[in-house]
Amino acid sequence: MEFRRLAFVAAEVPQARRALNALVKAYGQAAPEDADVVVALGGDGLMLQTLHRFMSSGKAIYGMNRGSVGFLMNDYSEKRLPERIHAAELTTVRPLRMTATDQAGHEHKAMAFNEVSLLRQTHQSAALKISIDDHVRLEELKCDGIILATPAGSTAYNLSAHGPILPINSPLLALTPISPFRPRRWRGAIIPHQARVTIESLEAEKRPVAAVADQFEVRNISKVEIAEDRKRSARLLFDPGHSLAERVLAEQFRF
Structure with a gap:
């Protein structure tokens, strides 16, 4: 060409x-x-x-x-x-496709080539419930946040949070906690690229959480759904x- x-x-x-x-x-x-x-x-x-x-x-x-x-x-x-x-x-x-629902019930959609991150907004730690393909995998994670990274993004914020580096052509995603407090020893997971990840903010008003897809931010979220966009x-x-x-x-x- x-x-x-x-x-x-x-x-x-x-x-x-x-x-x-x-x-x-x-x-x-x-x-x-x-x-x-x-x-x-x-x-x-x-x-x-x-x-x-x-x-x-x-x-x-x-x-x-x-x-x-x-x-x-x-x-x-x-x-x-x-x-x-x-x-x-x-x-x-x-890219990953993020659909974030805020506490008022409004949906916000964005794409991420590197990662989708959930981050605590105040001094209070985030309390998150994590489901993979509608199956609850972690009832409650107390942490500063969590990252779902693509292979391309696995060497960025994900690596700084001690997440794994993924080969660029691997059909995988890295789910990495940021400063996990409870369970303290959970270090994240490597999941299939076609998995659907749902992260709910528990005690959302007391422990407000922001969701970030690359450079797009939504604050005060109640739930985030993330999946690979196979059409783009x-x-x-x-x-x-x-x-x-x-x-x-x-x-x-x-x-």
Whole structure:
């Protein structure tokens, strides 16, 4: 496939804007709807925004790191960009679909390529009930929160909470508690990607909980339902030898 028409998007930080100007001058700027490839300039936050924006458009996304964190990005260079993109390896990622019901009974829907997180809002710990495919697995978890991470997101917030790293092509999700207090020894679970996860907030008024899907937040939730969205996907391009699968594998050997 030829990648002749490039559309550049950039984070609102000086180094990303400078890169945008230099690359547009060198390679031109196609309209996103006409582009063969979208080139994202920034960090992982900008990449997540780009994934959401072009979800299921069929357009490949090639990121270059001009931010603080760039796990989902390639190294930045202005040279031979079309050749790099042509040689890049393709990875397809699928998002989680979150439906959060707040205490007023309103539903809020959002997608997450990295993770869905439930987080306590006050000094009170969260009290959560966890069901998998309508089967209650944990009657009550007292904690600061919990994360359901995709393989792509397993090296992000999930890893910081001591969750497992999942191979990028594995049909799995990581369910990881944040500072569990009761049961203290529960360290989470690895579940099939097709599982439906329901998390209820117990004592919701006394122990308010927020739900976050990537960069979308809902506060004062009573229940969250999460499942993989099998109808939507995004296509990521990585330089040879630096694929997302390789990065996930290498991350397991870092100290």
